[in-house]
Amino acid sequence: MAIPKDKMLEMLHSLLLSRRFEEALTELCQVEGKIPGMMILCTGQEAVGAGVCAALRPGDVIITNHRSHAHLLAKGADPKVLMAEIYGKRTGCNKGKSGTLHLALPEIGAPCTSTVVGAGPPMAVGRAFAQQYRGEPAVTVCFVGDGATGEGSFHEALNLASLWNLPVIFVCENNCYAGAQRLEEHTRIENIADRAAAYCMPGVVVDGNDAPAIYTTALDARARAAAGQGPTLIECKTYRWRGHGESDPQHYQPKEEIAAWRARCPVARMREAVLALGLISTDDLSAMETKVDALVREAIRFAEESPYPEPREALEDVYA
Amino acid sequence: MPQLTVGQALNQALREEMTRDDTVFIAGEGVGVSIHDNPMLPTAGLLRDFGPRRVRDTPVSEAAIAGLAVGAAEAGLKPVVEIMFNPFFTLASDMIVNHAAKLRYLSGGKSAFPLVVRIKSGAGFSAGCQHSHNLEAWTAHCPGLKVVMPATAADAKGLLKSAIRDPNPVVFFEDMMLYFAPGPVPEDEYLLPIGQADVKRPGRDVTVVTWSRMLGVAFKAAEQLAAEGIDLEIVDLRTLAPLDKETVLASVRKTGRLVVLHEATRTGGFAGEVAAVVMEEAFESLKAPLRRVTGPDIPVPASPPLERFYIPDAEQVITAVKDIM
Structure with a gap:
């Protein structure tokens, strides 16, 4: 079944926006004093967020992690409040309490972002449990990296989600590296999706740089979850173009390997696919790219012009 | 005033709050069918009276139990989860310390985590140090958590009811030897403020x-x-x-x-x-x-x-x- 045009264009827009947003961050974090703290990018992996989130409906929830920019932008985050938070400004989505690492936007259904590797799945179980408990037609998606599958919490959560038939989709964004460790250095498993068998749930491998393929896979998993047929584990095989963080010199990533994966760029592939299918004219594509560029420029302007929080605002928001 | 043990008073608090509020649910290892089957346990009879939708026996998975509470609380439910013995808190601690306690702050105050973690505590039953190890000071060291540790049956009831209604994560330590200690307990709506000695x-x-x-x-x-x-x-x-x-x-x-x-x-x-x-x-x-x-x-x-x-x-x-x- 062909993917509707509006979904294809939605994914294209999301991919272009995430890429432009992170290209800007790549430059900005080199400028002394502009962006505090770590900078963890998902450049090259944008198809996962774009494809999965295009399959979701309003009311669905995503639980994401430290490598979250593409997920959040695809779920509908305002680039301005994300950028302001990354800058540590008061107008950021979390008033400067989070910074780039734990961006949480309950208003768009992204409430429980965690940088503790493997912490997402247990919370996703709880979020999906609430959906089931109330009889809501919604589902929860949990994005994890390949490294998270080494955590006990990942396995506890998959087991419980399966046991209780919870409406949850575990999306493993296998970017070939957990920190500096290649997949084969941290597990004997070749396909992380195979782990699903241990929990009696479907495990699906999909090309993690192919947004439409991810969309179709997520749509199936969503339908299963919403129909009360329980969770799915989707493994999206992709690649981390950048280091773990921007301070990582990537000595352990072969240059040829990076080049080979860059040649499979998910943004370029989507652009070509949409053009080949005649879903957009080159003029309209240029207009979309110009618009995305303007969105990112506006986000940077907003962040730079926004005030920092007052130091004593650190004392707020501990308790409800 | 009726005499109840601490265990019975806690049971009464759970029953009253579950009756009052459908968003309250109970989960943990043996909260429904228990290897420690005893009428003095706080969860005694809850599965029979409230059914398996609201009283959830879980696998032996403390991280998942605590994560269940965090996720469900963010969604607006009122989870009351149980950690069977205090030292097992360590297995649930990432979810409690790094998530229940911090995610509200990290969200800039947008989210709330109204959950209760009941932890069965105290020495005195010759089980040794992996079942007996009071860790209340660890939890009190974590901003974002409230920490309650009652001594009497009336306080146990009034504080547990308040903990369930509190918009913050509350770690509620119950001394197991006290489950059998009787005391007068007010009937019906009896709420004690958290934070009052x-x-x-x-x-x-x-x-x-x-x-x-x-x-x-x-x-x-x-x-x-x-x-x-x-x-x-x-x-x-x-x-x-x-x-x-x-x-x-x-x-x-x-x-x-x-x-x-x-x-x-x-x-x-x-x-x-x-x-x-x-x-x-x-x-x-x-x-x-x-x-x-x-x-x-x-x-x-x-x-x-x-x-x-x-x-x-x-x-x-x-x-x-x-x-x-």
Whole structure:
């Protein structure tokens, strides 16, 4: 079944926006004093967020992690409040309490972002449990990296989600590296999706740089979850173009390997696919790219012009 | 007023809150069908009366149990999850310490995590140190958590009901030996504010600040000392976080002497925090150095004479009191 045009264009827009947003961050974090703290990018992996989130409906929830920019932008985050938070400004989505690492936007259904590797799945179980408990037609998606599958919490959560038939989709964004460790250095498993068998749930491998393929896979998993047929584990095989963080010199990533994966760029592939299918004219594509560029420029302007929080605002928001 | 044990009072609190509010659910290992089947357990009979939708036996998966609570609470449910023994808190601690306690702050106040983690605590049943290890000071060290540790049946009921209604994550320590201790319990709506200590015995000479099962030890010491003309004032902290400094300071300002008593081990124990508050804010009222009476800095041993040696007793309180008189 062909993917509707509006979904294809939605994914294209999301991919272009995430890429432009992170290209800007790549430059900005080199400028002394502009962006505090770590900078963890998902450049090259944008198809996962774009494809999965295009399959979701309003009311669905995503639980994401430290490598979250593409997920959040695809779920509908305002680039301005994300950028302001990354800058540590008061107008950021979390008033400067989070910074780039734990961006949480309950208003768009992204409430429980965690940088503790493997912490997402247990919370996703709880979020999906609430959906089931109330009889809501919604589902929860949990994005994890390949490294998270080494955590006990990942396995506890998959087991419980399966046991209780919870409406949850575990999306493993296998970017070939957990920190500096290649997949084969941290597990004997070749396909992380195979782990699903241990929990009696479907495990699906999909090309993690192919947004439409991810969309179709997520749509199936969503339908299963919403129909009360329980969770799915989707493994999206992709690649981390950048280091773990921007301070990582990537000595352990072969240059040829990076080049080979860059040649499979998910943004370029989507652009070509949409053009080949005649879903957009080159003029309209240029207009979309110009618009995305303007969105990112506006986000940077907003962040730079926004005030920092007052130091004593650190004392707020501990308790409800 | 009806007499209930602490276990029965907690059970009544759970029943009342579950009846009042459909968003309250119970989950944990053996909260429905239990290997410790006993009518004095707080969760006794809940599965029968509220059904499996709301009373969820879980696999042996503490991280998933606590994560279930965090995720469900963010969604607006009121999870009351149980950790079977206090040392197993370590297995759930990432979800409680890094998530329940911090995600509201990280969200800039957008999210709330109204959950209760009930932790069965206390030594005294010869199970050894991996089942007996009171870790309340760890949790009180985590901003974002409220920490409650009641001693009487009435307090247990009133505080658990308040914990369930609190918009914040509450860690609720229940001493298992107290499950069988009876006391008067008000019927129906009985709510006690979290963060309020209680002067359980007014006295003249020495303030004993304590909580949970050590309240009984303090009373035993007070009775013996009364015969010698020494009048103890016993402050039951009931809540460790937020700490009711005012009640503690008012008592110390009156008596001028302080003993802090807890079952947990000494170094880094919560007695140190109480002592520091008194030194900072009521030093001029002290007529003598304060004393701590605590478990020694050892894991809780299993053999009965060893375990009795571990658990603070009235004799140690009496010695400490006389030492500063």
